[in-house]
Amino acid sequence: MTGRVTTGLDWLDEMLGGGLLPGTLCLVHGATGIGKTHLGLHFAHAGRAAEGREGLLLDMVSRGDSQSHLDYARRMFGWEPAVQPVPISGDGFWEAGRRWEYLHAFDYTGRPVERGAVSQEEWRAWNLQLQEKIRQAAAFCYHGFVRGSRRVVVDGIEPAANPADSIQHRLFEYLYHQVLHRQHDWLAREVFREHFLANRERVMACPYDHQAVTTMFLQTTHEVGIDEMLLRPLPDSGLEANANTVIMLGKRVQGGAVTRHLHVAKHRGSACSTEVAQFAITAKGLVREG
Numbered sequence: 001m002t003g004r005v006t007t008g009l010d011w012l013d014e015m016l017g018g019g020l021l022p023g024t025l026c027l028v029h030g031a032t033g034i035g036k037t038h039l040g041l042h043f044a045h046a047g048r049a050a051e052g053r054e055g056l057l058l059d060m061v062s063r064g065d066s067q068s069h070l071d072y073a074r075r076m077f078g079w080e081p082a083v084q085p086v087p088i089s090g091d092g093f094w095e096a097g098r099r100w101e102y103l104h105a106f107d108y109t110g111r112p113v114e115r116g117a118v119s120q121e122e123w124r125a126w127n128l129q130l131q132e133k134i135r136q137a138a139a140f141c142y143h144g145f146v147r148g149s150r151r152v153v154v155d156g157i158e159p160a161a162n163p164a165d166s167i168q169h170r171l172f173e174y175l176y177h178q179v180l181h182r183q184h185d186w187l188a189r190e191v192f193r194e195h196f197l198a199n200r201e202r203v204m205a206c207p208y209d210h211q212a213v214t215t216m217f218l219q220t221t222h223e224v225g226i227d228e229m230l231l232r233p234l235p236d237s238g239l240e241a242n243a244n245t246v247i248m249l250g251k252r253v254q255g256g257a258v259t260r261h262l263h264v265a266k267h268r269g270s271a272c273s274t275e276v277a278q279f280a281i282t283a284k285g286l287v288r289e290g
Helices: 010-015 036-045 049-050 069-077 122-145 167-180 183-205 225-229
Strands: 026-030 055-057 102-104 152-158 213-222 245-254 257-267 276-282 285-289
Touching: 010 257, 010 276, 036 049, 036 069, 036 102, 036 152, 036 213, 036 245, 036 285, 055 069, 069 225, 102 122, 102 225, 122 167, 122 183, 152 167, 167 183, 167 213, 183 225, 225 257
Parallel strands: 026 213, 026 245, 055 102, 055 152, 152 213
Antiparallel strands: 245 257, 257 276, 276 285
């Protein structure tokens, strides 16, 4: 593959030496309200011009308010992400013109997502829901990929002391390895299962390059200040170690005002800027300042 994948922000693409590398994972870290969701929407919407189809929005928030993706998308771009469910089997899956661009993975239950914060019974309930959500999320992604989407934004991820004990991280780990980067026909087998043979002809008529799928993973951090985040070493294992790109968003107090800043902490395989760029959130999304 050649070329770069735009983030939807020219100034950030410039900091990234031209954009993200296609088919890679980009982690975006920052505290609640710093602008992660806005950045993810810039990235997803840019797929319309770059690939002819917007990206997919996978909202994993499990407690509190929603991430407001639909309201932000409407305000920023006049984009109305489609949320209607698509049947996993039958002709409804292949119905012409059907779209499915936003999926809220979990119910708004108000429950913590880490094993240590719930009872044994609640943890079993989470795991039962996880199996159901894995198939639903796989169908959501496959449906988008065969219709031209090549971007996935995963949002609503809470901090986790041990990612293995987070139901959100467990779902994403499965999706990243078994869905996002799996050959199209093998993913179709996972989605359709006992109905695969009935759908095989259509599956083989709709191939796509799974190596072109680029993912942006938005994770909330306990750290709020950009300087505090810059001093934290990147882990040598887990998602941060495997990700091609890590972007940090944080705040500073300057001249009696709180300002927002962005830094590219890691961008493997490409030259990138070492600066800490100041930005602001406007009605149209993120704009660079200074």
